[in-house]
Amino acid sequence: MDAVELARKLQEEATCSICLDYFTDPVMTACGHNFCRECIQMSWEKGRGKKGRRKRRGSFPCPECREMSPQRNLRPNRLLTKVAEMARQHPSLQKRDLCKTHQELLKLFCQEDQSPICVVCRESRDHRLHTVLPLDEAIQEYKLKLEENMKHLRDEITKNEKLQTKEDQTLKEWQEKVKYRRERILVEFEKMGLFLAEEEKRLLQALKKEEDETAEKLQENKALLDQQSHSLETLLLELEDKNEHSALQMLQDMKDPLVSLKMQYPEAIPTVLKTVCRVPGQIEMLKSFLEDVVPDAETAYPHLLLYESRQRCYLSSPALEGSLRTQDRFLAYPCVVGQKTFSSGRHYWEVGMNLTGDALWALGVCRDNVSRRDRVPKSPENGFWVVQLSKGKKYLPSVAASPPFTLTEPPSHVGIFLDYEAGDVSFYSVSDGSHLHTYSQAAFSGPLQPFFCLGAPKSGQMVISTVTVWVKG
Structure with a gap:
């Protein structure tokens, strides 16, 4: 007997015929059949209410052979407990390796349904016309495909990491460019502000100088005219006083008072501003x-x-x-x-x-x-x-208020x-x-x-x- 058949026999001996799972707390009936304690008790509980089933009080039929067995005669089977535990731990007898429908080992792979099947499924109507491979071959093909996919993913990961590195470098360079441009903007505007402040100061100084020079000339003209006005008023008073004298007194002083009069009329000072309001830029x-x-x-x-x-x-x-x-x-x-x-x-x-x-x-x-x-x-x-x-x-001044x-x-x-x-x-x-x-x-x-x-x-x-x-x- 080969290892696979031996493992299958071990699986059959360790499986409860009621739940079709490995034994849990196995017990033996009087007739020698084994069941999970909970499974046989539930089976007998279901049959308790059915009439005509019990031949004598306290006895129930065995689910395997139908022989009557007293419920109190259930004996624990410790050896079967160990066998069931061994079956559970055996790698070839895991649940995922058994067909859920036929409880047979999954030895084949259906390419159409992309799922493992047993030899019984292979002959069934669902898989009879499908392409079927031995499970080992299917696993080898899948491993090869899996390795190709893994290689592709590793290549993509490498490519993505390179792009990440490149983007990180690009972001760093971009931030450096923005930082430099921000600094240049601040510096250039500061320079422009200083230049405009200097230009403003220069224009205001030029305007102040023009104001002072023109105002000084206007003040000089005004002072000259004020002095001449005072002299004319004094001379006018003298003449008015002489006009009040007698004829003999007038004849004693026949000098012409206007002989020494020399009038000076200042030149008109232009009041057109030369300083132009000009803001660079x-x-x-x-x-x-x-x-x-x-x-x-x-x-x-x-x-x-x-x-x-x-x-x-x-x-x-x-x-x-x-x-x-x-x-x-x-x-x-x-x-x-x-x-x-x-x-x-x-x-x-x-x-x-x-x-x-x-x-x-x-x-x-x-x-x-x-x-x-x-x-x-x-x-x-x-x-x-x-x-x-x-x-x-040809200019006609406006008569508007402004x-x-x-x-x-x-x-x-x-x-x-x-x-x-x-x-x-x-x-x-x-x-x-x-x-x-x-x-x-x-x-x-x-x-x-x-x-x-x-x-x-x-x-x-x-x-x-x-x-x-x-x-x-």
């Missing part, structure tokens, strides 16, 4: 709020021509009677507003100019509901925050910066970055639009983004 900073402002042809004065350079066409045509009566069109002045309306935020745009001859232009912002048919002063009270650009002597700020030598490019929440409209010379003028108020009462107003025909051209504007002559 401010124009570049303002350009971060740059808007593509395009004039709205529907609002243009009837004789205002708008030429779009990118489209190579005119946006408006004058002298159309129907278009003269639209409520959005300016009729009092050669004006136009931008297509965009601003009611929040910060906005910046630039305007180029080529003024010729006598001209009085204006640009800035206006409320979206300003009068477009009537001639009204372009002042904040009427909804205009503009600077006037004057070239030549007339617009006027530039008699306007730059070729003007930048307009609107800070709606702050209530500021500022104007800058784009060429040198100097500040020209700022309107400040607590708040704006409504939406604003970019505003452009040209002078008479042949007074030049204004360039707004890619649109060139001039008045038809």
Whole structure:
């Protein structure tokens, strides 16, 4: 008998016929059969209530041979207890090695169902047509496949570890770059702050020097005029006193009192400030709020021509009677507003100019509901925050309570910066970055639009983004 058959016989001897498991506390009946104590007691308990089963009181049939056996005659089988324990510990008789259906050793492997089977299962209907291998061969194939999978996983782990190392290094390098850039930002802004502080100090000193020099000259002129005024008043008093004398007294002193009078009139001191408010880099900073402002042809004065350079066409045509009566069109002045309306935020745009001859232009912002048919002063009270650009002597001063700020030598490019929440409209010379003028108020009462107003025909051209504007002559 081979080892496998011997092990199977050992398993049969150590198995209870009721629970089909290894014996637990085995006992022997009077007829010589063995059962688990709990199994035989439960079997007899079930048969206690069945009529006609007991031949005499206190006796029960054996589940194997049906011979009657007194319950009190159950004897412990210590030898079978040891055999059952040996079967439990035997590696070839573990439960996982037995077929659950036939209690046979699992010796085969079904490839279709991917599960181990016994020789009885092999002949059953479920597995008869399936491909079956000996369990040892299947285990060898599985081990080979398992080793391949393990190798693949080890390779993936190695690859993943390399990527982890690389990512850690990349993260470290990235953090170093960010740290360096953060330090540079702080250092550069500190340098810029120091530079701006020095530039601010220099401008304030230059302004103070200009103030003191001009004030000193004005004070000297004032002192000279005060002295001459005192001398004239003294001479006038002398003459008035002589005028009261008698004719004989007058004739005794015939000298002309004005012979020694020498008047000095000081030259007029110019009061135009030479110190310019210029913050380095401010124009570049303002350009971060740059808007593509395009004039709205529907609002243009009837004789205002708008030429779009990118489209190579005119946006408006004058002298159309129907278009003269639209409520959005300016009729009092050669004006136009931008297509965009601003009611929040910060906005910046630039305007180029080529003024010729006598001209009085204006640009800035206006409320979206300003009068477009009537001639009204372009002042904040009427909804205009503009600077006037004057070239030549033909300049008519405004009669408004707060007339617009006027530039008699306007730059070729003007930048307009609107800070709606702050209530500021500022104007800058784009060429040198100097500040020209700022309107400040607590708040704006409504939406604003970019505003452009040209002078008479042949007074030049204004360039707004890619649109060139001039008045038809």
